Amino acid sequence: MMELKALTYTVAEGIARVTLCRPAELNTMNRDFWPEMIQVFRAIDEDPAVRCVILASTGKHFTAGLDLKWAGENTLARKGGDLGRQREAFRRHVKALQESINVVDRCRVPVIAVVQGGCIGGGVDLVTACDLRVCSQDAFFTIQEVNIAIVADVGTLQRIPHLLPQGLIRELAYTGRRFPAAEAAHWGFVNRVADSHDAALAAAESLARDICAKSPLAITGIKQVLNHARDHSIEDGLEYVAVWNAGMLQGDDAACAMKAQMARETAVFADLAG
Secondary structure (H helix, E strand, O other): OOOOOOEEEEEEOOEEEEEEOOHHHOOOEOOOHHHHHHHHHHHHHHOOOOOEEEEEEOOOOOEOOEOHHHHHHHHHOOOOOOHHHHHHHHHHHHHHHHHHHHHHHHOOOOEEEEEOOEEEOHHHHHHHOOOEEEEEOOOEEEOHHHHHOOOOOOOHHHHHHHOOOHHHHHHHHHHOOOEEHHHHHHOOOOOEEEOOHHHHHHHHHHHHHHHHOOOHHHHHHHHHHHHHHHHOOHHHHHHHHHHHHHHHOOOOHHHHHHHHHHHOOOOOOOOOOO
């Protein structure tokens, strides 16, 4: 059993629910958050019963981003010793933080973010690593780092160019202004806007159930192929999906799905391997 402080983690009916659980602190990303993300998402990847993940939070805001007090005490204020060695240690620290977000991007099943209120700074890094985003109408997104004179460094500036137009991205990154739910929906950054946090959670549950009903082998394959296509040329992507299907179509799921389609029945698929 995992002992978690910044997150809660449960699995039921194929859906893993990962929830930021420090509402009194605005769900800031503190010392505990970063290693717990790696711990939880490794457990998800190792659990054959998980077919989709809902990543949510508690309280008024999704997250206020990086815990600046912790960052100031343990990261930005490192002094003493050789400067080169300090900088090498700082680089390794940043890479460790990046890995806590990368595990979401690499998760073998889809991850749906549910956002209410503010999604600020590191929160944008986190939700851009998710497959789908659902939010309440009071939600807003802020690339906050420019407002504290740093360059976002755990994923936003690398992933958001695949989600939004360049001119808009640069405006948001250069100004640090709020990007409200209605505007985010207009540009396709979020998949659904709901009236309330509870309604957004319900919308995410509905999406997750739809995903869970499909072949988990096909779903993980689609995610792998889409992520590969994002990071490679079209030619490389076509080669990758050809190799993927050459291996994965040998399984039972395709035949099961085709048989069910012809019989006008609902196919039932086995879990992934652990």
